[in-house]
Amino acid sequence: LDPKSHVSETIPKLVDELLSNNNEDQIAIRQGVRYVARLVQQQKQKLTSQQQLPIPEAQPLELKLSEYGLIDNLNWQPIQRRPPKAQEVEIQVKAVGLNFRDVLNALGLLKEYYAQVLGITNVEQLTLGLECVGVIASVGDNVSQWQVGDEVMAFVPNGFSSFVTTAAEFVMAKPKQMSFPEAATLPLTFFTAYYGLQHLAKIQPGERVLIHAAAGGVGQAAVQIALQAGAEVFATASPPKWDFLKSLGVQQIMNSRTFDFASEIMHLTQGAGVDIVLNSLNGEFIDKSFAVLYQVRIISYNKTGIVAG
Ligand SMILES: NC(=O)c1ccc[n+]([C@@H]2O[C@H](COP(=O)([O-])OP(=O)(O)OC[C@H]3O[C@@H](n4cnc5c(N)ncnc54)[C@H](OP(=O)(O)O)[C@@H]3O)[C@@H](O)[C@H]2O)c1
Known part of the structure; x- marks a missing residue:
């Protein structure tokens, strides 16, 4: 159902779907348009500027969830970069591993577990992206093993960000022969x-x-x-x-x-x-x-x- 429409508009559409003879088992109605699930081969083509998600280069951003339950509720929000403390490094993120757990998080399926175990009771506290690959942007005072410009993989709490700051001990060198997206599949698995x-x-x-x-x-x-x-x-x-x-x-x-x-x-x-x-x-x-x-x-x-x- 369309969470943005009034229930008086959505209920008749739901009834129509339930009474129809089609075989669709995943249907979404969004602003009056009916969508069904299809897997199609992506054509290699350059997206027009209208089709691209606008991501300003200069402003650091983080992917945040505004409400549990729908992946549509994800959006980019401006953040302040956090300078690393003594044992930390800051990474400019190039690629992020998307894990099953991120999907479970967005759908709210771990909500109770997070509240009980991690004390996360509000969706705004939730961060996404458990691992990332990128380039060291700055290092804390007591960090000698990493230098600005090193290509690394890392465990992080909020990988879907332009920049993340994490403990230096959670960072590993990226294999040179691998691209950033390839390496992003490695750490957690x-x-x-x-x-x-x-x-x-x-x-x-x-x-x-x-x-x-x-x-x-x-x-x-x-x-x-x-x-x-x-x-x-x-x-x-x-x-x-x-x-x-x-x-x-x-x-x-x-x-x-x-x-x-x-x-x-x-x-x-x-x-x-x-x-x-x-x-x-x-x-x-x-x-x-x-x-x-x-x-x-x-x-x-x-x-x-x-x-x-
Ligand atoms: N505790 C930890 O530290 C830790 C770390 C990493 C992952 N995990 C958890 O381990 C699980 C697997 O992680 P992953 O990264 O390997 O996930 P993944 O790449 O998405 O693989 C999940 C696999 O589960 C199988 N599966 C069985 N029943 C399924 C169902 N009903 N719907 C969808 N898939 C189903 C699928 O294989 P088939 O289609 O072949 O059945 C799929 O390949 C997740 O629950 C994740 O949260 C835990």
Whole structure:
């Protein structure tokens, strides 16, 4: 429904849609215009100045959410740059990693969790963009490892900004052979997968590891880390992504949208199961994942549906 229209205008349109025979399952009415969801190939063309989002060069900006629930509620707001303190650096942002969590944040799905755990009770306190890539713009007094002009990747609280200031220890050098957008895909995904598989699970050569949603960002990183460690990878993904996973070197691939993986793994391993599960799915996927574990080494990195104890 159009949040900007009066309910007397939107309700008849909603009724029309509900009573119509079309097969659309995502419809948005905006200022009287009906939109439906379509995926189309983007044509390579230069946008006209009217089509481009105007972003003033001189004014530093940050992407902010005005109201939970709709991605349309995102807009750029002017900010003041914050000079780095003694152990901090300031980065001029060139590219930002867009994470599942940013989408959950914009839709307000983590609202209660944020209020309880982080004390974020007002949408204006919410920041977006957990990682970014850019160029060091200034350094704090006690920072010797970074210099102005260095190309870096970093964990930051508000990456969707022209400039961010963050702790120097959250900054890493950008691989020279990678572009800024390519490097922006690395920090969180590889950190999460590395921390789970190497630091917590202490993955060993020859071990069997089940990686759920292996075609996702963390999943792809986990596949690479597990294969590099000499482990045998069992992966779940949607069937259209199976060829892609095969191209990464994964041989045992199962469906991420059904629970069949549990019986398939027991069959493939002659009842032995796997040594490690790296999981981001919740609900019954967790119970089924425990069922195929040889020992208890399950690393769950999702935010909801975590089993206690
Ligand atoms: N705790 C942490 O530190 C941490 C760090 C990073 C990420 N995370 C969390 O881990 C999860 C995965 O992150 P990511 O960056 O890898 O995300 P991503 O790149 O968007 O991948 C998510 C994957 O989930 C699968 N999936 C299963 N059911 C789904 C559904 N109903 N709708 C959409 N996707 C579904 C999809 O794979 P298929 O289509 O193949 O099923 C998709 O590839 C997110 O919940 C994220 O918030 C946590």
